[in-house]
Amino acid sequence: MAIVETENLTKYYGKSRGILEVTLSIQEGEFFGFIGPNGAGKSTTIRTLMSLLHPSSGRAEIFGLDCRTQGPRIRKQVGYLPAEANYYDDMRVGAFFEYAMRFYPGSSRERLDMLCERLDVDRTKRIGALSTGNKKKLAVVQALLHEPRLLILDEPTTG
Structure with a gap:
């Protein structure tokens, strides 16, 4: 199919x-x-x-x-990694993920913890203080948070 x-x-x-x-x-x-x-x-x-x-x-x-x-x-079934993601620079990483989890049924704290640990994401920092590469990690975690059936990645290697 x-x-x-x-x-x-x-x-x-x-x-x-x-x-x-x-x-x-x-x-x-x-x-x-x-x-x-x-x-x-x-x-x-x-x-x-x-x-x-x-x-x-x-x-x-x-x-x-x-x-x-x-x-x-x-x-709801697709994890999407945009080429460029826009964030609120003053928001803390942890608050961003709390916000993101509301949009993805099927996401869980355990999954978030596992992804952040694997990708070495510090949830205490402000997003504006992150490097481009670390901001890309936020987008990767968000894309994987709800265990999607399909991943669609737009320019995943930039940043």
């Missing part, structure tokens, strides 16, 4: 093309990656799959759910 499927997925920003007729089928257990130059549409495709953008035409489904109309149901 395909867990991610698109057909002729197209996104325009005004007259500029973001993606054009992307068709793909990713089966359960497969690893899949987009490779291409800046501006090729990799992040646009991912953000469309995550229901953060609506396509101009075509279709996209994750777990058989329509990405255009079923975004909240999809996001």
Whole structure:
């Protein structure tokens, strides 16, 4: 069964093309990656799959759910690591995770503790005091917090 499927997925920003007729089928257990130059549409495709953008035409489904109309149901099952995450610099890491846990049914304190320990995340620091790499760790923990069925990682090696 395909867990991610698109057909002729197209996104325009005004007259500029973001993606054009992307068709793909990713089966359960497969690893899949987009490779291409800046501006090729990799992040646009991912953000469309995550229901953060609506396509101009075509279709996209994750777990058989329509990405255009079923975004909240999809996001409950997907761990998403954005290319760039925005944080409140004055917020402490621990408070950020408390906030994040409210959005992810299935997340637990035990899972949070395990992820923070494995990734050496200090929950007492203010987010603004963290390096770019340590901020990336926050995004990784958040993406894994609810034990998702699928991970979608946008530029996971930057930072």
